[in-house]
Amino acid sequence: MMPRTEILKDVVADFRIAASFVTIVPVASSKPAGDGAIARATWALPVAGLLVGLAGAASYALASKLGLAPGTAALLALVTTTLITGALHEDGLADTVDGLGGGRTRERKLAIxxxxxxxxxGVCALILSFGLRWSALATIANPWAVALALCAAHAAARAGVPAFMSLVPPARPDGLSASAGTPPGRSVAAAFALGTLALTLALGPGKALAGLILLSLAGLIMARLAIRQIGGQTGDILGAFEQVGEILIMLVAAAFLHAGG
Structure with a gap:
């Protein structure tokens, strides 16, 4: 049986890998990035997402404390989360929509x-993404409810990524997604459990279920689209999936958490 100290070291190493995978925070990992380490560490993606959401929530709370309007505070929260992630997921969304919408052949789509x-x-996709998320946060308005929405969205949106990587094969032998490897079942299950927990604590069981259903439907649609058009998933597809997840959860939160209700 592995000693507790070794288990703790592995957990910390996995979190570092996950954080470096989805943010620009310079977190060095003590675990080698090769030999499937990234795939195994994907269980921690919701935890990394939670920290991104907390940063956005802190930005919103500070802006509100300074007397700024909900719309302005919401924009600053989005700026904060985008800076922390280096616009990685937004870039994936734009590239995905450009490729799938602008290319006629599989090769051309991948090249785009x-x-x-x-x-x-891609420009239209980014406008819609920022616009929908901004309007959702501005509608919620209450700083505490906004914090719940941001944490739930960023954690849950990344919780489905390991399952997506596991079920949809890479579209090409090189690239970010292919080099990361296929997450093992325990990482997929742990990520799903963490994402579900975040949704349930933030929105309550009933609303969390609605969010999970929407995320699952979005994943199935995107998986089918990716397989049919380019033969599988890429790092850009994963980024687009995360963005769609964020949007859906924030819209669900806006429907139930606005005005502190």
């Missing part, structure tokens, strides 16, 4: 997704 330039489809 790898192009650092952004097209009109």
């Amino acid at each position: 997704m790898r192009d650092s330039r952004i097209g009109s489809y």
Whole structure:
């Protein structure tokens, strides 16, 4: 049986890998990034997401304390979370929409997704993403309710990523997703459990169930689309999946948590 100190070291190492995988925070890992370490560490993605959500919540609370309007505070919260993640997921969303919408063949779609330039489809996707999330947070308004929504959205949106990686094969042999590997079943289950816990604590059981259903439907639709159009998933597809998850959970939260209700 592994000693508790070794278990704790592994947990910390996994969190460092997960945090470095979805943020620009310079967190060095004591565990090698190769040999499936990233895939095994995906269980900690919801935890890393929770910290991103907390940073956004702190930004919103500070803005509210200074007397700024909910709309302005919501924008600052989004700026904070985007800076922490280095716009990684937004970049994935834009590349995905540009590639799937602008390419005619599988090869062309993948080439567009790898192009650092952004097209009109990608611009529209980013406008919609920021607009929907901003309007949801501004509608919620109450700082405590906003904190719950941000934490739930950032944790739950990343909780489904390991399952997506496990069920949908990489579209190409190279790239971020392929190099990360396939998450083992225990990492998929742990991530799902953490995401469900975050949703339940933030929104309550009934609303959490609604969020889980929407996330599952979004995952199935995106998986089918990715497989049909490019033969599988890429790092950009994973980023787009996370963004869609954030949007859905924030909209669910806005429907139930607005005005502190």
